Amino acid sequence: MTRVLVAEKIGASGIDLLRRHFDVDTAFDADGFDLEARIGDYDGLLIRSATQVTADLIGRATNLKAIGRAGVGVDNVDVPAATKRGIVVANAPESNVVTAAEHTMALLLALARNVPQAHAALVQGKWERSKWSGVELDGKTLGILGFGRIGQLVAQRARAFGMRILAYDPFVSAERYKELGVAKAEDSDAIYAEADFITLHLPKTPETEGWLDAEALAKCKDGVRVLNVARGPLIVDADLEAALDSGKVGGAALDVFRSEPVTEHPLFGRDNVIVTPHLGASTAEATDRAGFQAAEQVVAALTGGAVTTAVNVPAIKAEDLEVLGPYVPLCTALGRLAVTLVAGSSVDRVEVELLGRIADRDTRPLGTATLLGVLQGHTEEDVNVVNAPAVAEERGIQVVESRNSSARDFENLVRVTVRSGDRAERVVGTTFGRRNRRHLLEAWGQRFDVQLEEHLAIFRYEDRPGMIGRIGTAFGEAGVNIVSAAVGRRDDLADGAPHEAVMVVTTDAAVPRDVVAGMVASDGFQDGHAITL
Structure with a gap:
């Protein structure tokens, strides 16, 4: 019978799906499981981010035909080595987009109403209603830099709060903006000039690294509030700190950082900064969804179905x-x-x-x-x-x-x-x-x-x-x-x-x-x- 190894803990729904088709072993609850020694026994492998599927490991995987990654990135898989061996590598690219958009909204509301600061004060015995008075989202302009799937989901949710949405992304059609009822910015400067809140949803590339720097922040409205649930290096930390000190930036909410994990940072502990430890993709639903979607792809790869999220399969005759x-x-x-x-x-x-x-x-x-x-x-x-x-x-x-x-x-x-x-x-x-x-x-x-x-x-x-x-x-x-x-x-x-x-x-x-x-x-x-x- 076809055998599949689940190397890391995923949601029960994904494991149940695999067991309906294959003989499944779970390495994460087995003491002393030797992956290198036993990988040759399996036709399929399902992982998250911790397991490193190197070329050496793939060389030992003499029967392996499919690798499923319960998440978006496949950085921990040597994809060229897998491709050379004819092993399908598939991920779960849509598993966390809703979660990331919802976390953006959570930070947006918390930033507008000073929720974490007020909570911390109250549990310390301080009743400070006037100090933590916030602002309404209704009627404010939300500037979205990067209008892909997550940015679009944020826009849909923010509109429900009565916000005006202005987005910039030159790799989205003008028609798509119209469909979503979002104003299209011709460049990022238009975002800076009009936005009361700015949320970043850009990829990390050499062109976008340090995107929000002193020059960009100087173009923003006084008191603008900044959110980053995308990539830490998109913001120049020292420039944001200076803008917060001067009052140019009224507040910031950050879920990602230049290096992670991090517990000491110049922006930590400030009254006008909210931070979370990279929780954008961390919900029970997202974890379960990622595991189930990756399991679906492994099932398809091992039963002759359509592998819709493979990162290395050309669907074409030789x-x-x-x-x-x-x-x-x-x-x-x-x-x-x-x-x-x-x-x-x-x-x-x-x-x-x-x-x-x-x-x-x-x-x-x-x-x-x-x-x-x-x-x-x-x-x-x-x-x-x-x-x-x-x-x-x-x-x-x-x-x-x-x-x-x-x-x-x-x-x-x-x-x-x-x-x-x-x-x-x-x-x-x-x-x-x-x-x-x-x-x-x-x-x-x-x-x-x-x-x-x-x-x-x-x-x-x-x-x-x-x-x-x-x-x-x-x-x-x-x-x-x-x-x-x-x-x-x-x-x-x-x-x-x-x-x-x-x-x-x-x-x-x-x-x-x-x-x-x-x-x-x-x-x-x-x-x-x-x-x-």
Whole structure:
């Protein structure tokens, strides 16, 4: 009989589901259970966050076919090693979104009415009604930075309290804001200018780390209250402390911190700061839900069902994957390029055109790969090949794929267009050679041919002598080594109109953003971006 090991304690509903299908052992209630010695006995493994499923452990798991993670992250699983062995890895990505949204609301109410402070005073024998008088939520503006699943749930709940909701997330369609009755901010500065309360629901990326710093806080309304139930590094602690000292920030409620666990912190013990020990996902229901959802995925993987939250399973025939495989990283790169170049305040529509012999295959992985390029690093949820379409749908992003068996001038072509309101940007690419190297053929309306590397910069400028040299000089002064470059130019403009050119430069290291900003600010340059693919 198929055997499954539950390594860590989960809700009874998940274990019961597994036992209806398999022979189940529970390691968490067995003294001295030797996981390394016994892992080879099991076909399925269900874990939470404590069990480290390393490549070495996977090497010992000679019968293992499925790993279920009762939670969102899979950082404790060596997914590449599992994939190499053909082991399905699935998580429970929706298990804690309601819990996180509800905890945000709990902190929002507590922050508005000083509930923890008043409670602490009263149990100490102090009757301080006037000191802990709060404010109403009704009529106040809640600014939501990051409008993914959790941010949207917070918005729905806050509206019930009569709050006006203003949200910023350029990776949500304008239509989705309208559906939820939420005002769409064009940028984060609009949030700072209008919000009485600000709640963070951003992913942690190099771009978002330190998002709420002294500069951002200075733009806020006096007395603004700040909440963070997302990621600790989104806030610069010292800058928040200074803003609390000055009165610029009237209060803060924090559930997450830069390093955890933490029991000593400069913000702890302040009358205007409420803290909780990362309870955003901690409810009995969320724990039970995570275990049950992970168990569902293990059952599906071991009985031939549909594994809907797998993070490493391509749902495509091997013969199709062989043909399409080289185009998957190309599509991801084109998606990232297109969304960067459109630089809009929303992503409303992603169009993927597939031309040539690839159009005769099951091209779903290419559409998904494009969505990964558009969304990855920009959503609070971890986006992968399984959940990318669902993440796009819940953000109101329309995805349109078209196919044509003929491709003029090339054997295969991929065109990706990202639309934001009345703006649209198209990029075109293909692969060349036995090593299927990615090539960019069109961007910003200009045609050229450049092999895509990990790091690149792209500039749009007036086509006049000396512009290319200025880019080379600026990069040289910054110590950036150029690998290759290509220029496209338009010559169909009306007489007297300035001619425009686009230059793509690939480099062997990331291009500092201040170098690009300096070029764009100089005479004759119109726009520019540094991108790491």
